[in-house]
Structures are given as structure tokens and as C-alpha cells.
Amino acid sequence: MNSSLSADSFGLDASKLPRHIAIIMDGNGRWAEKRLMNRIKGHEAGSEAVRTTVRTCREIGIPVLTLYAFSTENWQRPKIEISALMTLLKKFLDSEQKEMMDNDIRLNAIGQIEKLPAKVRNALTKTKDLTANNKGMILNLALSYGGRTEIVDMVKIISRMAKDGKVDPGLITEEFVVNYLYTAGMPDPDLIIRTSGEMRISNFLLWQIAYSEIFITDTLWPDFSREELIQIILDFQNRERRFGNVY
Numbered sequence: 001m002n003s004s005l006s007a008d009s010f011g012l013d014a015s016k017l018p019r020h021i022a023i024i025m026d027g028n029g030r031w032a033e034k035r036l037m038n039r040i041k042g043h044e045a046g047s048e049a050v051r052t053t054v055r056t057c058r059e060i061g062i063p064v065l066t067l068y069a070f071s072t073e074n075w076q077r078p079k080i081e082i083s084a085l086m087t088l089l090k091k092f093l094d095s096e097q098k099e100m101m102d103n104d105i106r107l108n109a110i111g112q113i114e115k116l117p118a119k120v121r122n123a124l125t126k127t128k129d130l131t132a133n134n135k136g137m138i139l140n141l142a143l144s145y146g147g148r149t150e151i152v153d154m155v156k157i158i159s160r161m162a163k164d165g166k167v168d169p170g171l172i173t174e175e176f177v178v179n180y181l182y183t184a185g186m187p188d189p190d191l192i193i194r195t196s197g198e199m200r201i202s203n204f205l206l207w208q209i210a211y212s213e214i215f216i217t218d219t220l221w222p223d224f225s226r227e228e229l230i231q232i233i234l235d236f237q238n239r240e241r242r243f244g245n246v247y
């Protein structure tokens with residue numbers, strides 16, 4: 001697939017595409033409650049929005065898409081909701097393998113993967129292995145992910161290296177430490193989107209979003225559409241990014 005041609009066909013400027021889009025997929029519970037349905041129905045509807053979003057980003061030619069699917073704090077939710085989310089996640093991985101292979105998408109996961117139930121870990125390993133050589137887009141799922149934990153994990157690795165004499169603390173730089181974040185090797189998100197109108201970051205990618213453009217929409221995640229995503233990317237392309245400089 002020729003990514004620049006695809007971006008053009010969506011009315012987007014192919015030379016100014018975000019290299020990485022990160023999404024806080026929020027509002028599944030409220031979507032269901034509005035319809036007097038169980039919250040779990042909201043998560044089911046949300047997984048359809050995930051499919052649409054992955055497909056659209058791939059077609060546009062976005063190199064990395066990170067989806068916040070489960071936070072370290074989400075473990076505090078009722079057991080029945082956690083278990084439904086884990087089952088949905090496994091279903092998603094199993095059912096999307098073909099789509100990922102057909103569209104050259106590589107799956108990656110960030111977060112405390114070891115805390116996930118075995119059925120999810122196995123499906124993740126299987127899908128990651130299967131898609132390991134795909135080059136079209138990285139689909140990065142944030143699972144049992146917390147930005148603070150990620151930074152603590154980085155500190156642990158680097159302090160062990162310092163203790164073993166493998167790094168001189170005086171020479172530690174920003175460029176060095178990013179190699180020990182879960183997102184090592186990926187560009188920082190250019191664009192972060194949150195659905196359902198909440199004006200907060202909820203422990204997502206704390207280091208990486210230092211200069212991301214933020215877009216918050218009132219749309220609840222299950223209603224998030226291909227058209228809205230394209231509108232948001234258009235809005236992004238019209239913003240002036242300054243990175244602390246003057247223009």
C-alpha cells in the first residue's frame with residue numbers, strides 16, 4: 001500500500017502526518033449506561049471502534065498507533081468487568097490476526113504484561129510472533145500500562161547498570177534513558193486523542209507526551225468514527241507546533 005497516496009485521498013497532507021498517534025479510549029461505560037445497558041456491552045461496542053480506528057490509521061499511513069486499553073489503575077475495577085475486558089482482548093487478538101497479516105501490521109504491547117491472565121499473554125505472544133516481520137504499521141496496545149510504573153522500571157534498569165559500573169551517572173542523557181522505556185525505538189506521539197471529554201492524562205505515556213498535540217473530543221469511544229479521526233488529523237495538520245521556540 002502506498003501510504004502517501006492514501007493520505008491524499010483522505011484530504012490530508014501526506015508530508016505532515018503524525019508519526020505516532022496515541023489514543024485514550026474512554027467512555028465505554030457511559031455509552032452503555034446511556035442505553036440502560038451493562039458497562040460490558042459498552043466495551044464490546046468499543047472493540048468495534050478499535051477495529052475501525054486501526055484500519056483507518058493503516059490506510060492513511062500512520063506509522064505507529066498506541067491504544068490505551070487497560071491502565072494499572074483499572075485493576076481496581078470489579079472483577080467481573082476486568083474479566084470481561086480480558087476476554088474481549090483475547091477475542092480481539094484472535095480475530096484480528098488475519099487482518100494484521102493482510103495489512104502488514106505489527107502488534108506490540110507495552111505495560112506490565114506479566115500481570116495479565118495467561119490466556120491473554122499467550123494470545124499476545126502468538127500475535128506478536130506472527131506479525132513480527134510486518135512493516136506497514138505498529139499497533140501498540142497499552143495493557144496494564146501506567147506511565148509512572150514505566151518510569152520506575154526505567155530507573156531500576158539504569159540504576160542496576162550504574163551499580164554494575166556499566167554506565168557513568170554523570171553521562172546519563174534524555175537520549176540514553178528513552179532506550180529503557182517500554183516505547184524504546186518508537187517516535188514520541190505527535191498527537192494524543194482522548195474521547196469522552198475528560199480533561200486528564202490518567203497516567204498515560206507521561207514521558208513521551210512532553211510535546212504532543214492534545215485533542216479531546218466529547219464523543220464516547222464506541223461512537224468514535226473514521227470521519228472524526230480524519231477531522232482530528234486535519235486539525236493537527238493546521239496547528240503550529242513551536243517546541244518552545246519562536247516563529
Ligand code: IPE
Pocket residue numbers: 025026027028029030031069070071074085196221
Ligand atoms: C474506557 O471506558 C475503557 C477502559 C478504561 C478499559 P470506561 O470503562 O472508562 O468508560 P467510562 O469512563 O466509565 O464511561
Ligand code: IPE
Pocket residue numbers: 024025026027068069070071073074198200202
Ligand atoms: C483511562 O481511562 C484508561 C484507559 C482508557 C484504558 P479511565 O476511565 O480509567 O480513566 P479515569 O479513571 O477517568 O481517569
Ligand code: MG
Pocket residue numbers: 026027028
Ligand atoms: Mg473511563
